[in-house]
Amino acid sequence: MTPPIAILGAGPSGLTLGRLLQVANIPFVIFEQDESAIAAATVATGRGGALDIHADSGQIALKEAGLLDQFKSIARYDATITVANAKGKVYLKVEHEGGDNDKPEIDRRDLRALLVNSIPANRVQWGFKVQSVQKETDGSMSIHFQDGRIESGFKLVVGADGMWSKVRSLVTSAKPQYSGIYYLTTAIQPESPFHSSVVSLAGNGLYMAIGDGKQIVILKLGDGSYYIGFGLRLPENWSSEQAALIKDSSALRQWLLSDGFADWPEAHTDVIRHSDGDFYVWPLYAMPTESLSWQTVPGVTLIGDAAHVTTPFVGEGVNCALYDSLRLAQQIIKHGLDDLHRAVSEYEASMLPRGIDLIERSTKSGELYFASDAPKGWLKTFAGIDIA
Ligand SMILES: Cc1cc2nc3c(=O)[nH]c(=O)nc-3n(C[C@H](O)[C@H](O)[C@H](O)COP(=O)(O)OP(=O)(O)OC[C@H]3O[C@@H](n4cnc5c(N)ncnc54)[C@H](O)[C@@H]3O)c2cc1C
Structure with missing residues (x-):
């Protein structure tokens, strides 16, 4: 039987939403273009970097997903942060001792493995590259894949498919x-x-x-x-x-x-x-901030980078993505499958300003990172340090 909710993309946001729905016994399916869970994550020089997961956002989502203890057992708490100028003069060094770090790090591949292993295997369909999403005359949603396959009959399609989302055009004509x-x-x-x-x-x-x-x-x-x-x-x-x-x-x-x-x-x-x-x-x-103002469209919504992709200059993209998943899952649980429109509209009312705030802060940080006199302005604005 077709589950009511289809999630497009098995990145951090899609998998976290899937896990949260799983915990709440709400049926869903995830369609992911990668052929397997390790396909992208093993590209050590590409996707295989590390991410810090923040106590006030990403970790809250992992806690609700019942995965916080597992996360903590593999996260790194002792990461030092050093900021220098082009000549190598160090201006900032933050060291963490005794687990006082509220932004521990995890490798991308380990985060994906943690999330994938928390969801029944049949809930994630690998090797499904989405081409487009369409609303049918009866109001249900269908998904067209690049190889010609079509899956239909969904009540809600969630675009968790990152920067070049195939769902986004249903809610806004804006592009990154x-x-x-x-x-x-x-x-x-x-x-x-x-x-x-x-x-x-x-x-x-x-x-x-x-x-x-x-x-x-x-x-x-x-x-x-x-x-x-x-x-x-x-x-x-x-x-x-x-x-x-x-x-x-x-x-x-x-x-x-x-x-x-x-x-x-x-x-x-x-x-x-x-x-x-x-x-x-x-x-x-980055998405233009003025585009994050759409009216909720029945049958579709966006989470994570699909909604509010931005530059990585405040290191919060993944945290915002996990938090989106949490807020959407909470609204779906609250309003139930019979009022998904209300669930989505309440989720989007909090997601859109959160996305705008993230884009604005990252844009500002990027301007200061790439200023000719960097790190001067960045240190003053983001670390409160004045240098000559
Ligand atoms: C260079 C770089 C460094 C970054 N560093 C940080 C950092 O330090 N800290 C931080 O918080 N954030 C960082 N980010 C941002 C962070 O990676 C993203 O915000 C986060 O991955 C968003 O998660 P997501 O699940 O929404 O999207 P994604 O991680 O992009 O996942 C989308 C998923 O959808 C799949 N997909 C895409 N298109 C299709 C399709 N057509 N059909 C089916 N599946 C599809 C993809 O294969 C992928 O699995 C960085 C980003 C970049 C580019």
Whole structure:
């Protein structure tokens, strides 16, 4: 029998919503384009970074989902945060001792595994790439997949399918706008001869150098490897124009050394030189805030990045996504399957301002990260530190 609720996307938001509905005995199905749970998560240089899950948002959702203890048993509480300028001068170092960290970290792949394993296997349909969603004449929703399959008869379709959601066009014609920034991400593995040097920079956590409109991020992962990210201002079509360069990681490394970070000190350029994975490129987009104002449309809603994708400059995207899932599940439980429209409209009334707030803060933080005199403005605004 067709369940009343279809969730599109088995990312953090879709899986958390699924788990919360499962706990409440509300039938649902998740359709995900990846062929399996580990398909995307094993791309260590791409999706396989780490996320911090905040006590006042993401962790609340995990608690309601009955997964907080499991999360705590695998999360890392001792991550140090270091912020330096382009020359490597350190201005901020936050160390956590004795578990005083309310933003512990988890690898993306571990978060996905935690959530997937909490949902019966038959609730997640892998290898279903959505092409479009349509309302039928009887008011029910149908989902059309890229390979021609169609699933129909749903009361509610929840778009949890990220930045390029196939559901979004049913509620708004707005599209994510390019931020002007790309992240190029790669890795340094534990076997690398340079590994001890990144350990001395980033330790157990995050090292971030910002200045001259550029950024280098080094982030420790659970397996001892480091996720390396380079933030640069590039034209939106850079990845299509430079497709050959991106595929050739040695050439891209050389390009970063000679063009991107040529005038940065060796302590930083060595990170480029000694990185050892393929590259994954992320042009960063954000929804225009004025578009987050739609009237609830019967039969559809959005959670997470599908609703309010933004740049990752306050590190809260996933927390907001988990919190959306919690609030939507709570409204569905409260109003029941016979009044899903009311559930969705009450959920959206709180989600839309939350999404706008996140986008505004991340945009502001991004402007300060990529300012020519960074980290000055960022430290003042986000850490209360005045530097000359
Ligand atoms: C470079 C980068 C760094 C980031 N760092 C942080 C950070 O440090 N902290 C933080 O909180 N947030 C961070 N974010 C943001 C965070 O990753 C997102 O906010 C979060 O993943 C949103 O979860 P989601 O489930 O809504 O969407 P997603 O994680 O995008 O998941 C969407 C799911 O839908 C699936 N899907 C997509 N299209 C289709 C389709 N057509 N059919 C079927 N399935 C589909 C995808 O395969 C995926 O599984 C970062 C983002 C980027 C790009």
